[in-house]
Amino acid sequence: MTTSPRPADAARTAITTTTQLRAIQPSPPVGPVERAGLRDRLRGLILPVALLALIWSLLTDWRLDAWVFGLPALAIAAGLLLAMPHPRRWRLAPVPTLLFALWFAVQAVRGAVDVALRAVAPRMPLRPGFRSWRTALPEGAPRIVLANAVTLLPGTLSAELEGQRLVIHVLDAGLDHDRALGDLESRIAAIFAAPLPGREVAA
Amino acid sequence: MISMVAMVLIGAGALFFLAGTIGLLRFPDLHCQLHALTKADGLGLTLIGLGAALLAGSVGDIARIALICAFAALSGATCGHLIARHARRGDAEGRDV
Amino acid sequence: MTPDLIYGAAGLAVFGIGLWGAIALQDRMRRLLGLKLCSVGAGFVLIVGAWREPPAAPDPVPHALVITGIVVMLSATAAALALIRRLHDLEAADDRA
Amino acid sequence: MSEPLFLFDLLLALAVVAIAAAALLVRDAFAMIVLFVVFGLLSALAWVRLAAPDVALAEAAIGTGLTGALLLKTLHHLRARGMAGWEPGAAAPRPVPRAVASLNAGLTLAVVAGLGVAILGSPLRVTGLEIAVAEAMPLSGVDNPVTAVLLNFRAYDTLMEVVVLLAAIIVVWQVERGADAAPAPSLGPIWQGFARLTLPAAAIVGVYLLWAGAEAPGGAFQGGAMLAAIGLMLLLTGLYRPHPDHRATARLLFVLGTVAFAAVALLVAGAGRASFEYPQGHAKTLILLIEGLVTISIAVTLTALFHGREPAALKGELRHDP
Numbered sequence: 001m002t003t004s005p006r007p008a009d010a011a012r013t014a015i016t017t018t019t020q021l022r023a024i025q026p027s028p029p030v031g032p033v034e035r036a037g038l039r040d041r042l043r044g045l046i047l048p049v050a051l052l053a054l055i056w057s058l059l060t061d062w063r064l065d066a067w068v069f070g071l072p073a074l075a076i077a078a079g080l081l082l083a084m085p086h087p088r089r090w091r092l093a094p095v096p097t098l099l100f101a102l103w104f105a106v107q108a109v110r111g112a113v114d115v116a117l118r119a120v121a122p123r124m125p126l127r128p129g130f131r132s133w134r135t136a137l138p139e140g141a142p143r144i145v146l147a148n149a150v151t152l153l154p155g156t157l158s159a160e161l162e163g164q165r166l167v168i169h170v171l172d173a174g175l176d177h178d179r180a181l182g183d184l185e186s187r188i189a190a191i192f193a194a195p196l197p198g199r200e201v202a203a
Numbered sequence: 204m205i206s207m208v209a210m211v212l213i214g215a216g217a218l219f220f221l222a223g224t225i226g227l228l229r230f231p232d233l234h235c236q237l238h239a240l241t242k243a244d245g246l247g248l249t250l251i252g253l254g255a256a257l258l259a260g261s262v263g264d265i266a267r268i269a270l271i272c273a274f275a276a277l278s279g280a281t282c283g284h285l286i287a288r289h290a291r292r293g294d295a296e297g298r299d300v
Numbered sequence: 301m302t303p304d305l306i307y308g309a310a311g312l313a314v315f316g317i318g319l320w321g322a323i324a325l326q327d328r329m330r331r332l333l334g335l336k337l338c339s340v341g342a343g344f345v346l347i348v349g350a351w352r353e354p355p356a357a358p359d360p361v362p363h364a365l366v367i368t369g370i371v372v373m374l375s376a377t378a379a380a381l382a383l384i385r386r387l388h389d390l391e392a393a394d395d396r397a
Numbered sequence: 398m399s400e401p402l403f404l405f406d407l408l409l410a411l412a413v414v415a416i417a418a419a420a421l422l423v424r425d426a427f428a429m430i431v432l433f434v435v436f437g438l439l440s441a442l443a444w445v446r447l448a449a450p451d452v453a454l455a456e457a458a459i460g461t462g463l464t465g466a467l468l469l470k471t472l473h474h475l476r477a478r479g480m481a482g483w484e485p486g487a488a489a490p491r492p493v494p495r496a497v498a499s500l501n502a503g504l505t506l507a508v509v510a511g512l513g514v515a516i517l518g519s520p521l522r523v524t525g526l527e528i529a530v531a532e533a534m535p536l537s538g539v540d541n542p543v544t545a546v547l548l549n550f551r552a553y554d555t556l557m558e559v560v561v562l563l564a565a566i567i568v569v570w571q572v573e574r575g576a577d578a579a580p581a582p583s584l585g586p587i588w589q590g591f592a593r594l595t596l597p598a599a600a601i602v603g604v605y606l607l608w609a610g611a612e613a614p615g616g617a618f619q620g621g622a623m624l625a626a627i628g629l630m631l632l633l634t635g636l637y638r639p640h641p642d643h644r645a646t647a648r649l650l651f652v653l654g655t656v657a658f659a660a661v662a663l664l665v666a667g668a669g670r671a672s673f674e675y676p677q678g679h680a681k682t683l684i685l686l687i688e689g690l691v692t693i694s695i696a697v698t699l700t701a702l703f704h705g706r707e708p709a710a711l712k713g714e715l716r717h718d719p
């Protein structure tokens with residue numbers, strides 16, 4: 001944060017600090033790993049480390065002598081994964097994931113074309129504004145995927161994710177974004193096989 | 204033939220970069236500019252990556268290009284979110300005072 | 301006009317701009333940035349000196365020298381920035397006293 | 398006009414010069430740093446054009462990325478303590494006497510003119526040392542000429558370079574002491590998801606750059622810079638907090654590369670050769686060993702340079718602050 005707390009801005013500084021404190025609260029605590037959870041976490045490492053090993057092999061053209069450096073690299077990566085606060089593990093459903101990837105590719109192209117046309121149109125049709133969306137997706141990876149996907153969808157940009165509330169900046173406030181967001185949400189729920197209880201839209 | 208397709212893809216990617224830059228210059232506020240940067244430039248890079256992958260000689264090169272595009276898209280979305288979040292919070296604080 | 305002439309002139313200009321900034325500007329960080337520009341300008345001249353007409357490979361020795369220069373410049377920049385921060389803290393303390 | 402890339406070269410060179418001037422002249426300090434980063438990246442692009450990809454990588458990662466991070470950190474430090482002249486829209490600096498200003502400009506012009514004459518007077522595109530390097534390449538143990546020069550033919554330079562880095566961290570730790578009390582900014586759940594995916598992959602890419610340096614652009618400095626970027630992220634997000642107890646380990650890691658480098662030189666010299674005349678057949682092993690340890694040192698030292706303050710306990714130590 002690059003705000004400048006001059007003496008005159010004491011009030012502003014106080015507000016900054018409280019915002020930070022409030023923001024720090026919900027983040028998961030970073031502490032020593034409990035013994036019972038350790039085995040579970042190590043098991044959770046298998047898939048990411050296998051994926052990273054695949055990346056290493058692709059980068060080095062499957063050369064065996066490269067593993068002299070590949071093993072330390074994997075050790076560093078595994079250490080980083082262990083050091084980070086660990087979220088809940090999710091099982092991905094393969095067919096919905098593939099469908100989502102295809103649908104999302106089309107949507108991302110549509111989003112880019114949309115914003116490009118707005119940029120070059122002489123009248124520049126913009127009616128920017130913020131909207132709030134209460135997501136029914138569970139915490140963790142599904143919400144992160146939702147926020148990042150929203151950014152690449154036509155006309156929407158995620159600006160805040162706090163608990164269930166997702167604040168979205170839209171290029172055209174006159175359009176109906178609720179249907180697109182609901183569609184996106186149910187597609188993401190299908191990927192993570194997460195139940196989606198009745199959702200409501202916040203003001 | 205393949206090189207023709209690759210050239211078309213790279214040219215289209217460059218056009219999206221151009222449109223993104225025009226958006227960056229013309230759009231009225233920071234949030235709208237972020238729309239232009241995250242979406243148009245992201246697709247521009249992906250198209251250029253596709254074109255380069257068609258011209259690439261080996262599987263390793265294609266994998267490298269795919270990795271670059273995937274991480275660029277991910278970091279584009281994340282950076283867009285972080286900047287929008289920071290700017291929005293700054294605005295909110297300004298209004299409170 | 302060949303690339304080496306164009307970029308050689310650019311490197312010389314960057315060096316000149318940096319030198320002027322280092323001696324004529326008053327702000328400490330800007331002076332430091334001027335010195336950094338000098339080092340990049342010198343890097344341009346060395347790399348231009350190492351360049352050969354495309355089929356021929358460039359001379360690797362100046363390249364190694366420039367890499368060394370970049371790391372040394374970063375070390376100097378880090379030390380200078382630490383001094384700037386410290387100087388500023390001491391000045392702020394003087395002002396309060 | 399025969400060059401197909403003539404227009405590209407001209408535009409890029411003009412952009413580099415214009416942005417360099419703009420970075421020094423722009424009023425806002427944050428804009429200055431952003432322009433400097435753009436300048437560094439465009440310079441790296443020009444160096445790729447001039448067939449120097451190793452240098453371009455080093456400039457982009459170290460000369461621009463890490464330097465930019467250091468500048469931003471310092472700006473944050475100065476602004477957080479309310480330094481006059483660093484606020485956006487601050488008053489113009491005191492005016493300089495016209496004689497001094499013209500003297501400065503004249504001096505600069507004279508130096509640049511002298512250098513220009515010297516450069517134009519020297520023959521361009523003559524054969525330098527590349528023939529000698531190419532002839533010695535089979536003996537060097539690696540296939541990338543730049544790495545061969547850095548770690549074999551002119552290894553003295555590189556040893557001294559690592560020592561300079563060591564000197565820099567000694568200076569910074571001496572100048573700034575005390576625990577950094579600034580709270581880590583909270584970047585939210587999106588950032589955490591990003592870090593989980595990106596930081597391990599960055600570790601893989603960093604070590605890959607080190608390994609690739611033997612035959613393609615890359616090497617200890619580029620790989621070390623990539624790993625240092627992970628260190629910066631860990632520091633910025635508070636995932637790693639420096640503690641006074643970590644100082645011994647940190648010091649050990651700072652000197653690891655220098656010690657390994659010097660030890661190899663001494664051992665080789667002890668066997669009756671010149672200091673960096675690696676024995677036949679072992680050159681590649683020795684170079685990779687040195688590079689690996691030097692990379693660790695570079696990564697840790699660069700991270701510590703970014704953090705700045707020595708994580709020292711303040712009690713019982715001399716402090717000049719009131």
